[in-house]
Amino acid sequence: MNLDNSGLHQLVATKLDEAGQMYTQKRQKLVDALSQAGPCTLPELLEFSDGIAQSSAYRNLTVLEEMGVVRRLVHHGEYGRWELSEELTGHHHHHLVCHSCDVVIDVELPTHIEHLMDEAFEKAAIGSKFTVDRHNIDIVGTCANCQETAQA
Amino acid sequence: MNLDNSGLHQLVATKLDEAGQMYTQKRQKLVDALSQAGPCTLPELLEFSDGIAQSSAYRNLTVLEEMGVVRRLVHHGEYGRWELSEELTGHHHHHLVCHSCDVVIDVELPTHIEHLMDEAFEKAAIGSKFTVDRHNIDIVGTCANCQETAQA
DNA sequence: ATCATAATGAGAATGATTCTTACTCTTGAC
DNA sequence: GTCAAGAGTAAGAATCATTCTCATTATGAT
Known part of the structure; x- marks a missing residue:
């Protein structure tokens, strides 16, 4: 421990x-x-x-x-x-995901953005009669390592 | 066809x-x-x-x-x-995902929300030196069908 | 028509995850 | 202290979505 x-x-x-x-x-x-x-x-x-x-x-x-x-x-x-x-x-956090090496890193977003998103998600769900519990966000891109590797 | x-x-x-x-x-x-x-x-x-x-x-x-x-x-x-x-x-769209039956339904979000999110994601990625290409958002909850089934 | 190339489908192979089972550890009652 | 009951562990078998192999069939260019 x-x-x-x-x-x-x-x-x-x-x-x-x-x-x-x-x-x-x-x-x-x-x-x-x-x-x-x-x-x-x-x-x-x-x-x-x-x-x-x-x-x-x-x-x-x-x-x-x-x-x-x-x-x-x-x-x-x-x-x-x-x-x-x-x-x-x-x-509460989300993920940076590297589409080259699949590594996953945590990120937090500002509270006011989270609020805006929550509202938007609720509204978006109404049309399909979904009850919203939570959201998962993947910010997909290239990590620092893989950017370097691509350089070489 | x-x-x-x-x-x-x-x-x-x-x-x-x-x-x-x-x-x-x-x-x-x-x-x-x-x-x-x-x-x-x-x-x-x-x-x-x-x-x-x-x-x-x-x-x-x-x-x-x-x-x-x-x-x-x-x-x-x-x-x-x-x-x-x-x-x-x-x-461009995102997904409503039912955690009960795993069904996935498309949703679109208002353009101004997408812009706000993109900005926020870019900022959030800087600290980890990530280059952002796109984002995937899952709005997780219960679909209309599964809500009914839960009632019965 | 003929040939080269690409697509198809049946079934075998792969591999992450789950299950089975025999064994070991903990815990609490006495 | 020790013993039994229950919980945890690990080795290997089983599962099953997905990928691969290969023999057959379709397609398109000449």
């Missing part, structure tokens, strides 16, 4: 405990990795939190997702990605 | 021709289905444009994607989805 994350771990521990789930070392490692590295693929998670079996990682991520601790993202790369849930971090 | 879509088919035919690709009946059926039904999964496409083999559908969709005719979407359902490219239809 990473000391910098004691608050985070405390939160997760409570959440899991209330649901009768254990907050094992393996699960802590996954949460640590996600909190330090941002949205990760499974191979990345296995690397960062080494000593964990692939099947266990998948199973634990599924459990953590059901508990509202992590969220599964899906983009175009070969692997899915996982991140800590907004419910847990308290930070 | 659907007569209502003659303009569309003409465009696609030209695009494919320039690349030395044939615009066969099967490919026309796929384009027709997408133009009538909006974002479709593969099973949906097979149903709408029947008489097409699964492997051919996948192969043709890949070809059409490379030609810029269709775009592949990826959400949480078991199947990927396909839609006509904005380049082809000329309509």
